[in-house]
Amino acid sequence: MRGDRLISILLLLQTHGQMTAKQLAERLEVSERTIYRDMDALSGTGIPIMAERGTNGGWSLLENYQTKLTGLKETEIHSLLVSPAIQVLEDLGLSHTSEDARNKLIASLPSIYRENAKDVWNRIHIDTSSWRKPKEKMAVFDVTKQAIWKDTKLNILYQRADGEVMEYLVAPLGLVAKGENWYLVASKENGKVRNYRITRIQEAAPVSETFTRPKQFSLAQYWRDSTKAFVQKLPSYEVNILVTASILPRLQFSGRFVRIIEIGNSEKDGWIPVTLSFDTEEEAKGYILGFADQIKVRKPKELHHKILKMAATTVAFYQSDR
Numbered sequence: 114m115r116g117d118r119l120i121s122i123l124l125l126l127q128t129h130g131q132m133t134a135k136q137l138a139e140r141l142e143v144s145e146r147t148i149y150r151d152m153d154a155l156s157g158t159g160i161p162i163m164a165e166r167g168t169n170g171g172w173s174l175l176e177n178y179q180t181k182l183t184g185l186k187e188t189e190i191h192s193l194l195v196s197p198a199i200q201v202l203e204d205l206g207l208s209h210t211s212e213d214a215r216n217k218l219i220a221s222l223p224s225i226y227r228e229n230a231k232d233v234w235n236r237i238h239i240d241t242s243s244w245r246k247p248k249e250k251m252a253v254f255d256v257t258k259q260a261i262w263k264d265t266k267l268n269i270l271y272q273r274a275d276g277e278v279m280e281y282l283v284a285p286l287g288l289v290a291k292g293e294n295w296y297l298v299a300s301k302e303n304g305k306v307r308n309y310r311i312t313r314i315q316e317a318a319p320v321s322e323t324f325t326r327p328k329q330f331s332l333a334q335y336w337r338d339s340t341k342a343f344v345q346k347l348p349s350y351e352v353n354i355l356v357t358a359s360i361l362p363r364l365q366f367s368g369r370f371v372r373i374i375e376i377g378n379s380e381k382d383g384w385i386p387v388t389l390s391f392d393t394e395e396e397a398k399g400y401i402l403g404f405a406d407q408i409k410v411r412k413p414k415e416l417h418h419k420i421l422k423m424a425a426t427t428v429a430f431y432q433s434d435r
Contacts, residue, residue, distance in 0.1 A: 118143070119151055123160065123174075124220060131165070131173040198239050201290045204254065253317035257297055261285045264323050267299070270316040271309055278315065283307075284324040287332040298332060306330075308339060350391045352401070353412040355384040360407045364389075371400055384409065398423055 118141055125132060125140060134145045134152075141148075152172060156162050161175030253269075260267045267285055272278050283299035286306065290296075295311040351374065356364070364373060370392060377386035391397040394416065401408050402420055410417040 119155060120217070122148075122151055122155065124217060126162075126172060126174050128220075131171040133171040137172065198290070204251070204290070204295065205258070205288075251295065251311050253314045254295065254311055256317045256319065257285060257288065257311065257314070260317075260319050261287060263319075264326060265319045266322045266324055268318045268320055269309070269314050272313045272315060282320070283309075286326065286330060286335075289332070289336050298335065300327075306335060348392050350394050350397055352389045352391065352397050352410065352416060354387050354389060354401065355380075355409040355411060356387050356404075357407045358383065358385060360404055361385060361387075370396065386411075394419075402427075 121141060122137060125137065132140075134148045137148045138145045152162055152164070163173050163175055165171060165173070257267065259265070264284075267283050269281050269283060270278055271281060282302055283297075285297055285299045287298045288295055288311075289298060289308075297309040297311055297314065298306060299309060300306045358379065361376070364371070364387070372390040374388040374390050376388075379385050389397070389400075391400065397416065398420055401410060401416075402423055410420060
C-alpha cells in the first residue's frame, strides 16, 4: 500500500543517503513513474526531498534530516514494542510481518532510545495459549479474513449452542480473539450485530454482494458492550461456604467455572469463610463434593442437604459395586 511504500522510501534514503528512481523502483517493485509520484507526495507533506540531476544524480534527504518518532515518551515507545500474543499473530498470518514492523520502528528511533527499546523484547513475552488444551481447527478462518478485508458478504452454516445448524447471510465486520477462541462479529440481514464463534461455523462462502461498513461502528467498543451484556445475563447461583486454609489456593484452579466473590478472615477454629458464584446449582454440588471434608456449606441450607444426599448415594453406589 502507498503509505507503507512512502515510509520505506524514507528509510531507504536515510540508510543509503542517495538512490536513483530506478534503484528505488527495483527495491520496492514498482515503476519509476510511481516513484516520481511518491516523491511529489513526500515533498507535498514537507519532507525535505532533494533531486540531483546528471549521471551521478538521484534522490536524497536534506543533510542531517532523519525520521524520528518525536513527541513519544520512552514508556510509550515500550508499549509499542511489547511482544503481542504470538498465537494470535500466527492465526492471522502476521507473525513475520509484526517482527519486521518492530525492526523498522526501532530503526526510526533516536539512538538514545534504541538499545532500551530492543531490550523490551527480552523482558516481556505474552503467551495466551493454555497448557494442555489442543488448538481447535478453524477451517473457515481464512475465508472469513478475506471477506472482512474486502467487505464481502458471507453465507455461513452455524451450529448454535443447542446443536441446531442455521444458515445466515452476514456482513462480516471484524474478528475478535478472546482467550484462545476467535469470534466473528457480523451484522445480519435485519441489521443486528451478532457474535459467531469461528469453530462453530461449519461452512463459509463469500457471495458476490459487497456491503458498506457502518461509519460509526467501533469493533472494540462493540465488543466491550457485548461482553458486559453477556456477563450480566449469565445465570448466578451464590453459595456461602467455609474452607480449610490448605485448599484456598486451589479454589480457582479446579477446572470448573467458579467465581470467587469474597474471601473473609480466618475464624477461631481455622475455617475461612468464602462466597462463591456458579452458573447452576448442579455445578455447585459437583464442585463442593469434590473437596470432600475440606468444605462446609453454610448457605443455602437446602444445598447442604442435597450434597449430603449426593454423598450418601455415591457411597451406596460403590458399596453395591464390590
